[in-house]
């Protein structure tokens with residue numbers, strides 16, 4: 626995958642993240658999905674499982690990384706996520722030295738871009754309207770569940 630490929634919303638790895646978010650929404654869960662890719666090939670995807678598994682740590686990014694299993698190195702990977710990563714997921718990205726994060730949108734939640742960039746992580750924001758609409762609707766319909774997920 627070239628750099629420019631990854632900057633479109635129609636990248637297959639980003640689509641995997643988006644579809645994972647849709648799946649979560651369909652299950653009554655929080656619609657945030659993520660995918661880990663290497664060389665344009667999806668290793669694994671996952672979605673937020675707070676509601677489904679009663680697991681507060683299972684954000685989309687964490688679920689995708691768990692699904693990917695052990696990796697010798699993350700230096701050649703890109704993490705795709707439908708929403709800007711929170712502090713917990715940002716910490717995990719830094720810990721595993723994932724060099725690049727492609728984010729669907731950062732309008733409904735600002736995330737920790739400054740922290741990511743300060744640690745040398747490249748952040749690409751797609752500003753995907755589907756992701757904005759999905760989160761906005763979810764936040765309006767489930768304000769308490771959303772507040773719980775971001776600990777507010």
Ligand SMILES: [Zn+2]
Pocket residue numbers: 684685686710711712713714715
């Ligand atoms: Zn998170």
